[in-house]
Amino acid sequence: DTGVSQDPRHKITKRGQNVTFRCDPISEHNRLYWYRQTLGQGPEFLTYFQNEAQLEKSRLLSDRFSAERPKGSFSTLEIQRTEQGDSAMYLCASSLEVNTGELFFGEGSRLTVL
Amino acid sequence: GQSLEQPSEVTAVEGAIVQINCTYQTSGFYGLSWYQQHDGGAPTFLSYNALDGLEETGRFSSFLSRSDSYGYLLLQELQMKDSASYFCAVLGGYQKVTFGTGTKLQVIP
Numbered sequence: 001d002t003g004v005s006q007d008p009r010h011k012i013t014k015r016g017q018n019v020t021f022r023c024d025p026i027s028e029h030n031r032l033y034w035y036r037q038t039l040g041q042g043p044e045f046l047t048y049f050q051n052e053a054q055l056e057k058s059r060l061l062s063d064r065f066s067a068e069r070p071k072g073s074f075s076t077l078e079i080q081r082t083e084q085g086d087s088a089m090y091l092c093a094s095s096l097e098v099n100t101g102e103l104f105f106g107e108g109s110r111l112t113v114l
Numbered sequence: 115g116q117s118l119e120q121p122s123e124v125t126a127v128e129g130a131i132v133q134i135n136c137t138y139q140t141s142g143f144y145g146l147s148w149y150q151q152h153d154g155g156a157p158t159f160l161s162y163n164a165l166d167g168l169e170e171t172g173r174f175s176s177f178l179s180r181s182d183s184y185g186y187l188l189l190q191e192l193q194m195k196d197s198a199s200y201f202c203a204v205l206g207g208y209q210k211v212t213f214g215t216g217t218k219l220q221v222i223p
Contacts, residue, residue: 031209042201042213043157055208091156093211101147101162101205108156 004106006092012112013082021077021109025094032075033103034067035091043091049075050097082113116140118202118214125220126192134187134200134217142207146178146185149201151216157201160187189219197221 005024013019025032030051035043046065047057051072064082069075079086089110093103118138126132136146145164149157163169163178163185175188189196199216206212 033211035213040216040218042216045210045212048208048210050209056210093157099144099164099205099209101145101164101203102159103147103149103157103203103211105156105158 006106006109010110014114018080023092024074029094031095033093034077037089084113087113116212120214120217123218130192131190136185136202138183138204140204140206144205147203148187150198152198192221194221
């Protein structure tokens, strides 16, 4: 097991385009989280899955953001009609169902919107 | 909602001890975690407190007081490689994990 992997690691796009990020969690982990992080700030919660069920989505997100985890394994985060303010690092993390308080993070997908 | 407060920056001398505090307000609470993040890297887990008291893991210790909604991370025998950002995070209702804004620690010779 190589840990949480995210793809792509870097994405540069023009304003108005759609982008999609993929996250492959650690295989036995049934919880999956998406965060957004900008320079000098902490990870900002976006959404969370337990298996294939999306349990919570941040009110900070507009309808341009959507996430799926169709079979309870990998997940995708799509941003439609990107804006310059969407430029950030998008982090995925996974964890076991037991409350150990430990999230395992991927290396992130850095988005730059021109 | 949930909010966590930490000092934004701390500077300490190599070999010394530093304490990073975290106060939180949350609608549900299971425990408090601490993460380390080096520039350009991903956050990595350091410790988790579900109950009141001190948890020790090598040079790092973490403390929790549930009644005061307060915790801290204690780093001993500071090394240059400890220079990083440190985040507290609350495991709250529905297993949502909310992070603080982080404390940037600079270790100087």
